Amino acid sequence: MARHVLVVVAVFWFATAEASQCSINGLPLVRNISELPQENYGRSGLSHTTIAGSVLHSMKEIEVWLQTFAPGSRTPIHRHSCEEIFVVLKGQGTLYLTPSSHSKYPGNPQEFHIFPNSTFHIPVNDVHQVWNTGEHEDLQVLVVISRPPVKVFMYDDWSMPHTAAKLKFPYYWDEECYQTTSRKDEL
Amino acid sequence: MARHVLVVVAVFWFATAEASQCSINGLPLVRNISELPQENYGRSGLSHTTIAGSVLHSMKEIEVWLQTFAPGSRTPIHRHSCEEIFVVLKGQGTLYLTPSSHSKYPGNPQEFHIFPNSTFHIPVNDVHQVWNTGEHEDLQVLVVISRPPVKVFMYDDWSMPHTAAKLKFPYYWDEECYQTTSRKDEL
Numbered sequence: 426m427a428r429h430v431l432v433v434v435a436v437f438w439f440a441t442a443e444a445s446q447c448s449i450n451g452l453p454l455v456r457n458i459s460e461l462p463q464e465n466y467g468r469s470g471l472s473h474t475t476i477a478g479s480v481l482h483s484m485k486e487i488e489v490w491l492q493t494f495a496p497g498s499r500t501p502i503h504r505h506s507c508e509e510i511f512v513v514l515k516g517q518g519t520l521y522l523t524p525s526s527h528s529k530y531p532g533n534p535q536e537f538h539i540f541p542n543s544t545f546h547i548p549v550n551d552v553h554q555v556w557n558t559g560e561h562e563d564l565q566v567l568v569v570i571s572r573p574p575v576k577v578f579m580y581d582d583w584s585m586p587h588t589a590a591k592l593k594f595p596y597y598w599d600e601e602c603y604q605t606t607s608r609k610d611e612l
Numbered sequence: 613m614a615r616h617v618l619v620v621v622a623v624f625w626f627a628t629a630e631a632s633q634c635s636i637n638g639l640p641l642v643r644n645i646s647e648l649p650q651e652n653y654g655r656s657g658l659s660h661t662t663i664a665g666s667v668l669h670s671m672k673e674i675e676v677w678l679q680t681f682a683p684g685s686r687t688p689i690h691r692h693s694c695e696e697i698f699v700v701l702k703g704q705g706t707l708y709l710t711p712s713s714h715s716k717y718p719g720n721p722q723e724f725h726i727f728p729n730s731t732f733h734i735p736v737n738d739v740h741q742v743w744n745t746g747e748h749e750d751l752q753v754l755v756v757i758s759r760p761p762v763k764v765f766m767y768d769d770w771s772m773p774h775t776a777a778k779l780k781f782p783y784y785w786d787e788e789c790y791q792t793t794s795r796k797d798e799l
């Protein structure tokens with residue numbers, strides 16, 4: 426009898442884990458964002474939730490993330506050939522951005538103060554970094570990208586040549602589920 | 613002298629109106645959302661702001677709106693061949709949706725309760741309507757679409773044949789500025 430219960434529990438756990446981690450099969454159409462998977466994906470100070478995305482929700486043209494950066498935490502210095510729009514829900518920080526140029530490396534970025542209820546978009550392929558430069562408060566942003574899943578080129582610093590930037594694909598939050606889907610062949 | 617001042621004021625007003633209504637030329641990269649144009653575009657109970665869009669900001673792949681629906685107000689019954697993601701920031705309401713079928717008209721929609729901090733996406737071409745069915749509170753949503761500017765097919769009711777749905781293009785908030793841009797030929 427105990428064994429039966431165990432099997433039922435295990436099957437239920439497996440089905441639930443499948444649904445909540447790597448696909449929305451079995452989840453309702455209208456979902457509570459606070460019940461969606463939320464993780465740091467190995468990046469200290471980050472909390473990431475894919476609200477609607479390519480790998481989890483089979484979106485083909487747009488993807489939306491909710492991200493929270495603890496004071497001092499930040500995105501990598503990076504670029505991508507998709508459009509990206511930020512909406513700042515809470516907190517303050519700094520956007521570092523180098524407009525694309527014919528230079529071989531990004532060079533010193535421009536700095537922009539970002540604040541609650543502000544918005545900005547990143548021009549395609551511009552190298553950028555978002556940083557919670559505040560000391561006390563979390564920075565919370567909604568991020569919208571086109572052409573998911575995102576293909577990111579990462580820089581160690583602002584003087585790294587564009588040609589040396591490393592492609593990170595699948596990106597942190599897509600990694601775990603990317604292999605389990607059949608979308609691999611579609612790129 | 614007074615005449616000179618008037619000319620300067622007029623030129624300044626014109627330049628400012630241009631920038632804030634139909635293009636972001638001259639506006640900072642990081643923008644305060646509460647300072648962006650906010651209008652009902654002739655639809656009672658609606659407040660619409662294009663946070664980042666095709667016509668105003670030259671986005672080519674994604675567009676983000678902030679919309680507030682007063683109690684009782686709603687979108688038309690409509691469909692579009694782009695992806696659409698909603699994030700509910702405040703308030704409650706009802707999503708009406710008919711999955712695409714081989715039927716000649718949408719038919720009775722399914723009803724979904726939408727609530728604060730919920731999210732949902734509309735499958736491409738599914739006929740849908742978002743309605744603030746609450747009695748007291750505003751419903752505020754962030755809306756993300758692909759393939760801007762949006763091309764919307766509108767239905768008078770759920771039994772109108774798909775072939776009779778009327779194309780509304782440019783859509784309400786794109787109308788005023790669409791003619792003033794050069795993007796007309798790009799469709």
Ligand SMILES: [Zn+2]
Pocket residue numbers: 503505509547553
């Ligand atoms: Zn980015």
Ligand SMILES: [Zn+2]
Pocket residue numbers: 690692696734740
């Ligand atoms: Zn819609």
